[in-house]
Amino acid sequence: MAEAGRADLHLHTRLSDGWPTPAEVVERAAELGLDVIAITDHDTIEGALEARAYVGRRRTPKVIIGEEVSSRDGHIVGLFLEKGVRPGLSAQATVRAIHNQGGLAIAVHPFWDPAKPGRVGTAHGVGWLAAELEFDAIEVENSTPGFYLYNQMAHRLAFDSGRPQVGGSDAHILSAIGKAHTVFAGRTALALERALEAGKTRAARERYEAQALLEYAAWGWDFRRKRRLAQATGQ
Numbered sequence: 001m002a003e004a005g006r007a008d009l010h011l012h013t014r015l016s017d018g019w020p021t022p023a024e025v026v027e028r029a030a031e032l033g034l035d036v037i038a039i040t041d042h043d044t045i046e047g048a049l050e051a052r053a054y055v056g057r058r059r060t061p062k063v064i065i066g067e068e069v070s071s072r073d074g075h076i077v078g079l080f081l082e083k084g085v086r087p088g089l090s091a092q093a094t095v096r097a098i099h100n101q102g103g104l105a106i107a108v109h110p111f112w113d114p115a116k117p118g119r120v121g122t123a124h125g126v127g128w129l130a131a132e133l134e135f136d137a138i139e140v141e142n143s144t145p146g147f148y149l150y151n152q153m154a155h156r157l158a159f160d161s162g163r164p165q166v167g168g169s170d171a172h173i174l175s176a177i178g179k180a181h182t183v184f185a186g187r188t189a190l191a192l193e194r195a196l197e198a199g200k201t202r203a204a205r206e207r208y209e210a211q212a213l214l215e216y217a218a219w220g221w222d223f224r225r226k227r228r229l230a231q232a233t234g235q
């Protein structure tokens, strides 16, 4: 690859459960020299729209409008979206809804907490559906601490099913941005889209500094506290 661009295709902001604002994510990505970022908040494209507006005419990073859709069968990231996708549909209907508006569908962290027979509650990864449905790529590097084994399984699935592979940090804090990313030929969102369609992307990962791991632990603590509060008040 002559011109190797780097893209982080899985980022959260304050518009869902992330800590940073969209503007802070853009600034951090620019500092890191990421060429392309996709803001993929849970069930909303507002964070992505804000980031796109903030970037304005700046050269980098390019911002892809994305969303991490809570399908009935697990999380699915839609990229290059025009509008939000309704949560709660089957994985198949979600992938179709993304394709119908010209977007690309990514099976993110497919092996993290997939649905199990007889279990009620929401699944996080779509599991083996990642190979059965018309996904455009599989996220094989997700830099959430502790995801090593899930990533290994996702690598294997992408390899065996011949699906394009991507990396996304799934960052909920600033210091996680870029820790997993996608390498592609070119520098623009269009070049990335072409690389995905040609199956010519590569996933990469970087180590965390100790400070970043501590920060992530604090985020996890805060996340669980908010979830307990929401459950207690019946929201």
Ligand SMILES: [Zn+2]
Residues within 6 Å of the ligand: 068, 075, 108, 109, 124
């Ligand atoms: Zn997720």
Ligand SMILES: [Zn+2]
Residues within 6 Å of the ligand: 010, 012, 068, 170
């Ligand atoms: Zn996520």
